[in-house]
Amino acid sequence: EAQVTQNPRYLITVTGKKLTVTCSQNMNHEYMSWYRQDPGLGLRQIYYSMNVEVTDKGDVPEGYKVSRKEKRNFPLILESPSPNQTSLYFCASKYYREDTEAFFGQGTRLTVV
Amino acid sequence: GDSVTQMEGPVTLSEEAFLTINCTYTATGYPSLFWYVQYPGEGLQLLLKATKADDKGSNKGFEATYRKETTSFHLEKGSVQVSDSAVYFCALSDLGKGRRALTFGSGTRLQVQP
Numbered sequence: 158e159a160q161v162t163q164n165p166r167y168l169i170t171v172t173g174k175k176l177t178v179t180c181s182q183n184m185n186h187e188y189m190s191w192y193r194q195d196p197g198l199g200l201r202q203i204y205y206s207m208n209v210e211v212t213d214k215g216d217v218p219e220g221y222k223v224s225r226k227e228k229r230n231f232p233l234i235l236e237s238p239s240p241n242q243t244s245l246y247f248c249a250s251k252y253y254r255e256d257t258e259a260f261f262g263q264g265t266r267l268t269v270v
Numbered sequence: 271g272d273s274v275t276q277m278e279g280p281v282t283l284s285e286e287a288f289l290t291i292n293c294t295y296t297a298t299g300y301p302s303l304f305w306y307v308q309y310p311g312e313g314l315q316l317l318l319k320a321t322k323a324d325d326k327g328s329n330k331g332f333e334a335t336y337r338k339e340t341t342s343f344h345l346e347k348g349s350v351q352v353s354d355s356a357v358y359f360c361a362l363s364d365l366g367k368g369r370r371a372l373t374f375g376s377g378t379r380l381q382v383q384p
Contacts, residue, residue, distance in 0.1 A: 199376030255302040255363045256321040261313035
């Protein structure tokens with residue numbers, strides 16, 4: 158089954174404790190992206206990757222890191238989380254073609270206290 | 271750069287009412303256009319798409335026509351149901367150097383009352 162898998166689904170952590178949210182896709186997609194969703198602000202792009210070892214900043218990259226060492230994985234790293242990073246996070250992937258749809262993970266709800 | 275503008279919500283309708291959610295876009299190239307839907311507690315999923323001017327995408331009674339002259343891709347449904355209550359996102363995919371490949375609007379929440 159084609160899918161994008163994010164883990165964990167829910168996470169509560171404390172300020173400053175490094176964490177990683179994993180994202181994996183099984184569709185051999187070139188393009189992967191991270192978004193955060195906050196009430197009233199819609200979906201905001203954090204980072205994206207057009208292929209292995211190619212990443213670029215989205216609209217709100219501050220406080221986040223990503224890596225794309227393998228085609229299927231695109232982890233999101235918060236080196237020193239802060240309460241303003243409390244949000245719902247989505248990973249997405251698609252073929253690097255304009256006419257193809259993006260597939261989304263189920264989301265990770267992160268709370269930083 | 272590319273951008274997508276959607277009407278603000280929430281949109282509240284009674285069951286069987288007609289729905290329009292406006293979407294306009296700005297793009298450098300020749301994008302494909304999409305509508306995604308997010309049901310409560312879930313990720314986004316594709317609702318419909320159109321890949322070139324004058325194409326009409328349709329699915330589950332929803333329709334949208336790619337209008338290049340007005341740079342619009344408005345979502346319509348003739349008779350909404352309570353089960354259509356969700357957040358709807360308009361998006362475009364535009365490839366090329368310096369472009370992000372996928373740009374979303376801010377989303378429009380639809381609430382359908384029985």
